[in-house]
Amino acid sequence: MxxxxxxxxxxxxxxxxxxxxxxxxxxxxIREVKNRANRLDKWSDLxxxxxxxxxxxxxxxxxxDYRYSVLLMVxxxxxxxxxxxxxxxxxxxxxxLGYIRLVATL
Amino acid sequence: MxxxxxxxxxxxxxxxxxxxxxxxxxxxxIREVKNRANRLDKWSDLxxxxxxxxxxxxxxxxxxDYRYSVLLMVxxxxxxxxxxxxxxxxxxxxxxLGYIRLVATL
Numbered sequence: 001m002x003x004x005x006x007x008x009x010x011x012x013x014x015x016x017x018x019x020x021x022x023x024x025x026x027x028x029x030i031r032e033v034k035n036r037a038n039r040l041d042k043w044s045d046l047x048x049x050x051x052x053x054x055x056x057x058x059x060x061x062x063x064x065d066y067r068y069s070v071l072l073m074v075x076x077x078x079x080x081x082x083x084x085x086x087x088x089x090x091x092x093x094x095x096x097l098g099y100i101r102l103v104a105t106l
Numbered sequence: 107m108x109x110x111x112x113x114x115x116x117x118x119x120x121x122x123x124x125x126x127x128x129x130x131x132x133x134x135x136i137r138e139v140k141n142r143a144n145r146l147d148k149w150s151d152l153x154x155x156x157x158x159x160x161x162x163x164x165x166x167x168x169x170x171d172y173r174y175s176v177l178l179m180v181x182x183x184x185x186x187x188x189x190x191x192x193x194x195x196x197x198x199x200x201x202x203l204g205y206i207r208l209v210a211t212l
Contacts, residue, residue, distance in 0.1 A: 037143035
């Protein structure tokens, strides 16, 4: 694992970016649930919606892990998935950004 | 348990009433999900919706049991819950209707 050192200002920048990505993800999920709700027609549609929410819960739990030991990986994934831009990580140390960029390309 | 005898015409009437009640229940649940979807705002709202759907699934599974051995109880409950009217059970034998009425008052 990358050797991690987080200054207070880096921590603040990281928290802000993390919350921003999670807010975006929430908006995406809410939009999807509303779309599915509008198309509900039969029982199986309801159970599919239930499954979708269950999967969402698992994914969100695993994706938004704010431990500093895994945060660069988390940010890399969020950039890869389009939930965060590199510009929003402004304030992080250059070596941390380099590692995030690397993870984003995986 | 009530002694059950179902003629072919009673079975047809029972099936029709059962399907009608289940269709109504589906409409109620879909309406509720749409209302909840419109009010979604935060993660916990999503997980509450998931729990609601899970509970619905369990209730629907237990409520809509078409075994003839329990069907009079099922109809009694559906009348009690306003998902079926006695008129919609027209075609069932009078002793079966009497039993359903009794269950409906429980």
